[in-house]
Amino acid sequence: MKFKFIKKGTKKYSVLKLKCPKCQEGDLFVDTNPYHLNRCLLMNEKCLKCNQDFQIEPGFYYGSIWMSYPIVVLITIFVTSFFYLYLELSLLFFIIILAFVMLTLQPLILRLGRAMWLNIFVRFDEK
Numbered sequence: 001m002k003f004k005f006i007k008k009g010t011k012k013y014s015v016l017k018l019k020c021p022k023c024q025e026g027d028l029f030v031d032t033n034p035y036h037l038n039r040c041l042l043m044n045e046k047c048l049k050c051n052q053d054f055q056i057e058p059g060f061y062y063g064s065i066w067m068s069y070p071i072v073v074l075i076t077i078f079v080t081s082f083f084y085l086y087l088e089l090s091l092l093f094f095i096i097i098l099a100f101v102m103l104t105l106q107p108l109i110l111r112l113g114r115a116m117w118l119n120i121f122v123r124f125d126e127k
């Protein structure tokens with residue numbers, strides 16, 4: 001993804017580009033396509049550029065669920081506002097659309113949650 005408006009060295013850059021929080025060059029995930037579902041959450045053990053450990057402790061990424069949660073809430077608010085309140089679709093149709101949107105975006109949400117979680121514990125180190 002191209003994010004020319006986000007400067008390197010910021011947490012946003014690392015999270016949105018799914019890069020190592022320390023050097024912001026190495027990829028967090030083995031496969032860059034989140035929709036290869038069997039490899040969606042497969043992460044590199046260490047950064048291939050700066051050797052930063054991505055598996056800080058066993059079960060480290062359980063905490064990333066708390067990062068994904070607000071993203072899910074925001075998407076739900078947006079979809080509800082648009083399809084249910086603005087377009088006034090029936091409840092059943094709205095639930096089907098919400099489920100479709102959530103299932104479609106789930107790989108991206110999970111990856112963003114992990115990137116945000118890792119960025120809390122690892123700082124950018126420009127060398």
Ligand SMILES: [Zn+2]
Pocket residue numbers: 020021022023024025026047048049050051052
């Ligand atoms: Zn790195």
